[in-house]
Amino acid sequence: xxxxxxxxxxxxxxxxxxxxxxxxxxxxxxxxxxxxxxxxxxxxxxxxxxxxxxxxxxxxxxxxxxxxxxxxxxxxxxxxxxxxxxxxxxxxxxxxxxxxxxxxxxxxxxxxxxxxxxxxxxxxxxxxxxxxxxxxxxxxxxxxxxxxxxxxxxxxxxxxxxxxxxxxxxxxxxxxxxxxxxxxxxxxxxxxxxxxxxxxxxxxxxxxxxxxxxxxxxxxxxxxxxxxxx
Amino acid sequence: xxxxxxxxxxxxxxxxxxxxxxxxxxxxxxxxxxxxxxxxxxxxxxxxxxxxxxxxxxxxxxxxxxxxxxxxxxxxxxxxxxxxxxxxxxxxxxxxxxxxxxxxxxxxxxxxxxxxxxxxxxxxxxxxxxxxxxxxxxxxxxxxxxxxxxxxxxxxxxxxxxxxxxxxxxxxxxxxxxxxxxxxxxxxxxxxxxxxxxxxxxxxxxxxxxxxxxxxxxxxxxx
Ligand SMILES: Nc1ncnc2c1ncn2[C@@H]1O[C@H](COP(=O)(O)OP(=O)(O)OP(=O)(O)O)[C@@H](O)[C@H]1O
Ligand SMILES: [Mg+2]
Numbered sequence: 001x002x003x004x005x006x007x008x009x010x011x012x013x014x015x016x017x018x019x020x021x022x023x024x025x026x027x028x029x030x031x032x033x034x035x036x037x038x039x040x041x042x043x044x045x046x047x048x049x050x051x052x053x054x055x056x057x058x059x060x061x062x063x064x065x066x067x068x069x070x071x072x073x074x075x076x077x078x079x080x081x082x083x084x085x086x087x088x089x090x091x092x093x094x095x096x097x098x099x100x101x102x103x104x105x106x107x108x109x110x111x112x113x114x115x116x117x118x119x120x121x122x123x124x125x126x127x128x129x130x131x132x133x134x135x136x137x138x139x140x141x142x143x144x145x146x147x148x149x150x151x152x153x154x155x156x157x158x159x160x161x162x163x164x165x166x167x168x169x170x171x172x173x174x175x176x177x178x179x180x181x182x183x184x185x186x187x188x189x190x191x192x193x194x195x196x197x198x199x200x201x202x203x204x205x206x207x208x209x210x211x212x213x214x215x216x217x218x219x220x221x222x223x224x225x226x227x228x229x230x
Numbered sequence: 231x232x233x234x235x236x237x238x239x240x241x242x243x244x245x246x247x248x249x250x251x252x253x254x255x256x257x258x259x260x261x262x263x264x265x266x267x268x269x270x271x272x273x274x275x276x277x278x279x280x281x282x283x284x285x286x287x288x289x290x291x292x293x294x295x296x297x298x299x300x301x302x303x304x305x306x307x308x309x310x311x312x313x314x315x316x317x318x319x320x321x322x323x324x325x326x327x328x329x330x331x332x333x334x335x336x337x338x339x340x341x342x343x344x345x346x347x348x349x350x351x352x353x354x355x356x357x358x359x360x361x362x363x364x365x366x367x368x369x370x371x372x373x374x375x376x377x378x379x380x381x382x383x384x385x386x387x388x389x390x391x392x393x394x395x396x397x398x399x400x401x402x403x404x405x406x407x408x409x410x411x412x413x414x415x416x417x418x419x420x421x422x423x424x425x426x427x428x429x430x431x432x433x434x435x436x437x438x439x440x441x442x443x444x445x446x447x448x449x450x451x452x453x
Binding site for chain 2: 127129130132133134135136137138139140143147151153154228
């Protein structure tokens, strides 16, 4: 048990002394997760809005598909993205394998179903009175659409938080598509996996603490937003 | 209060209106005329079709059958110009998730009209909400009666040609009720707004209305 306590003390000193390798992993994680969440939102919000706002034949099965994708295993996404990005793959010429945009591509696939499903549900759950209120205040259809999106903004933020929580904490995609290259594509989660495998607990614990702090911040803001959704 | 509106031109004419929900007819009006600048009361038991008629007059829902003429033209729900002359305060108003000021100014904003802050202040004053106290508040920081009055202010700011009020004073205390009544009458005094008011407050309707319509099971009865 002693080594855990020692690891914890060392972890604190790594964090407080600005240990370069530790902070490189943190920085890489922040960069790649920002790309991923922006990508997921830019693609996912309009899709979710369409899915929630319109009715068309085949909508119900499509929602089942989206809900199934919510539990898409990260290693399968990693495998797929790897297969596409590898030199022999269809997108191989872009040289995205073992790069941050490569990881982001995989993480966007991970975050997308969360954003789409939660946005669609949010739009479906908007108050029935909203549309008639807007029309009666003189809004034309385009303005009704825009205001409706804006009314759902807190739920979209919740979707963003949920997606972000899953994106920062995933390890499969980062490991397989990123390759865990020190100083380049080594993220918090892949670093923890590696260091623990080597029996080096202190850096793992330090990074674990940071990851928990990020998760805590995400959850805290979700609680704040949830009060508004009500 | 009642003015002689018999010489005013017709604003609305309804012909052979039938409205159905799920195959069940809930409203059937053979003919109805509403003169400009009049105040019309609408009474009837729960479920008699008051709200349904008001939504049709607001061009928010199209009748299953029949025609609604507005200023002599047959109009439908897809015509934005007519919806911009008519506004409905629903039975349970909905406020946007924004500040009181943004809620009140919404109708002017979508019209691309000048929405100087003093306009919002003016109508908040009309409904008896102290502007200094309320403009900055959020939608979730209001009591039910305050929210109702903010919703009315959001309609008054439009200086509408027609203001449709669906039980505007139910569940309000005496003071709020008085404010709402005064403000709706002020609309008619200042802007010649035509009012159609559904209410169970017979005494109020009798004191302000040019005509009171009674609905029974979706049909107008002569009164
Ligand atoms: N969306 C709807 N779907 C199905 N039936 C409806 C719907 N809205 C109203 N109805 C029915 O239409 C009839 C008229 O309803 P409406 O709301 O117009 O009555 P009302 O006179 O406004 O009643 P209240 O005094 O309770 O407000 C009622 O029988 C009601 O059950
Ligand atoms: Mg009603």
